[in-house]
Amino acid sequence: MAEIDFMSVLHKSTQRDYLARVNDPEFPKAKAAELAKKFDFDYWDGDRRICYGGYRYLEGRWEKVARAMAEHYELPAKPKILDIGCGKGFLLYDFLKVIPDAEIYGIDSSSYALANSKDEIRDRLQLGNATALPWPDDHFDLVISINTLHCLPAQELDPALREMERVGKKNKYLCVESYRNEQEKANLLYWQVTCEAFNTPEAWQWWFEHTGFSGDHSFIYFE
Structure with missing residues (x-):
């Protein structure tokens, strides 16, 4: 297990006004969170004060992440790749630019995201939950999960980490939100x-050790 940063190149490109997020008169934090946790239109394509404000495919944005992973991990020919919490499938789509013969699979709990995913790979994505993955043991050559598992409460995080470990062979990578000090904790709570x-x-x-998760990881900090 190693800490490997594939994601800061995207995370740090976004400017954030933490106090405005909390105090917005129309979508104060509690209301925004209530809407966002439905993972429906408001979360993906609604007002920016709720979440993404229009989660659209941008040429090359995810390709740099896919390429960095493909260069780091030693994958076989025609690798099987799973994205847990795939959303609209943009990362998986860009994986095919980097590894054209890859077998890609995605799973997400948002029916809205899947219905609005990339047309070219929609048939490779399915509705489901990270706590019960519908694949056999040691099935995938690379399993990834980006900005997903921190959305789970403890009783679901435990089985989700165990499932991620179970379906992957050697190469696994997840990215979750975290904090190193009180300022970052406050920013995380605000944003x-x-x-x-x-x-x-x-x-x-502790969670990784507790669940036997042996993959790599990185953290998103709100500095």
């Missing part, structure tokens, strides 16, 4: 709308 697992890196390490 997030779906996070349930508020853990320091040390606490996340």
Whole structure:
């Protein structure tokens, strides 16, 4: 298990006004979170004060992440790749640009995201939950989960980490939100709308050891 940063190149490109998020007169934090946790239109394509404000495919945005992973991990020919919490499938679509013969699979709990996913790969995505993955043991050459598992409460985070470990062979990578100090904790509380697992890196390490998760990881910090 190693901490590998594939994601900061995207995360740090976004400017954030934390206090405005909390105090917005129309969508104050509690209301925004209530809407966002439905993972429906408001979460993906609604007002920016709720969440993404229009989650659209941007040429090359996810390709740099897919390429970095493909270069880091030693994958076989025609690798099977699973994205847990795939959303609209943009990362998986860009994986095919980097590894054209890959077998891609995605699972997400948002029927809205899947209905509005990339047309070209929609048949490779399915509705489901991270706590019960419908694949056999050691099935995938690479399993990834980005900004998903921190949305789960403890009773679901435990089985989700165990499932991720179960279906993957050697290569696994997840990215979750975290904080290293009180300022980052406050910023995370102000900005997030779906996070349930508020853990320091040390606490996340405990979760990995507790569930037997052997994959790599990185953390998103709100500095």
